[in-house]
Structures are given as C-alpha cells and as structure tokens.
Amino acid sequence: MAKQSKVLRTGEPVITDEVRKVSELSADPRNARRHSEGQIAQIVQSIERFGFVEKLTIRPDGQIIGGHARLEALKRYAWPTVECRVVSGLTEAGYKALGLALNRIPENSTWDDDILREILGELQDEGEDAIGLGFSPNEITKLLTTPDELEVREVETGPVDDEFWISLRGPLAHQAHVLKALQEAMKPYAGVTVEQGTINLG
Secondary structure, eight states, rough: OOOEOOOSSSSSEEEEEEEEGGGGOOOOTOOOOOOOOHHHHHHHHHHHHHOSSOEEETTTBBEEEOHHHHHHHHHTOOOOOOOOOOOSSSOOHHHHHHHHHHHHHHGGGOHHHHHHHHHHHHHHTTTTOOGGOOOHHHHHHEEEEOOOOOOOOOOOOSSSSOOOOOOSSSSSSHHHHHHHHHHHHHHSSTTTTOOOOOOOOO
C-alpha cells in the first residue's frame, strides 16, 4: 500500500512511496548526467554488499527523475522490484528542475580529508574493503599516506623586521597539512605569523 506524505501547502507536489517493477521503469531520454561503466559496476557491488538502501525518485508513469545509474545497476543485477518515491503534481518544468536539483546539489559538498582519512584507516584496520565504496585504489593510497612531518629550523637573522616567503609545492591536500603544521610550529615565536595567499606568476 502506498504511503502518502502530508501536503503542507496548496500547489506542492504529492509524494508517495511505492514498490514498482524494475522492468516498468524508464530512463529520462533527456537526462543530462552521464554514468560510466565503472560507476555502475560500483553500484552493483554496493547492492550486493548492502542491499538497495536508497529509493529511486520517479514520475507517476515510471520515468526516472533521480537515480538513473541505480536503475541501470538494478537491471544488470536482475533486481525484480524496487521501492520508489513517486512525485506527482509538478509541471513539466517542475520535473526538469527537480531532476537537475537532485543531481547537482550533492556535487556542492566537500570532504573533510582528516575525518575521511580516519574513517578509511579504521575500515582498513577492521578488515573492510574500501574499494567498493566509490574510491579508486590510488585515491585510497593518497588519503592514507601521511605527509612527512614538517621540520622547522631556527636561522640567524638580522634586526630588520621584514617578511619572507616560503613556497609550498605538491598536492593541495598535503599543502594544507603542511601549512597547518607550520602555523603550529610558529606559535612559540612572538611576532611571527603565517599567512595564506597566492602569488601571480604570470
């Protein structure tokens, strides 16, 4: 039986949760997102490992609004039925806008590399395979590789109160860690500050 959500204001879409046959669902022919074979294979692995835990978002006629790659993975896995979030009551423009929003808004987030590194390290220690979570082996290696400790040495300077530049080169993620370590290392020295900026080399 379909579960209908509460409509809060007149004109809002009506949203229901329904179980549909995978064979009766169809892709949006104008879907602007492209999904590689590698990504679809990762989704299949995720389904095999965790089950299908995220509903597809569809129109009442079964056309996908959000979840094209997941639908393709379900077909490859020969999954018979799937839970869907059915959105009705929108105009054609509304459906187009919703499709773009569902795909675009998640891209605007970022990772906290320190927390991600910590979690991946814990998974590795617990014998969990992180490869099937969407990260490539190279990404995991880079994330789990701790940058070399920064060595700070005192150098003799004259009495002139002046500024000098230190150039940081390498991956941006490592540069951020080096900059943070440099800031911490300079704290005991009164009057010395570490600032972040860019130089135009053109």
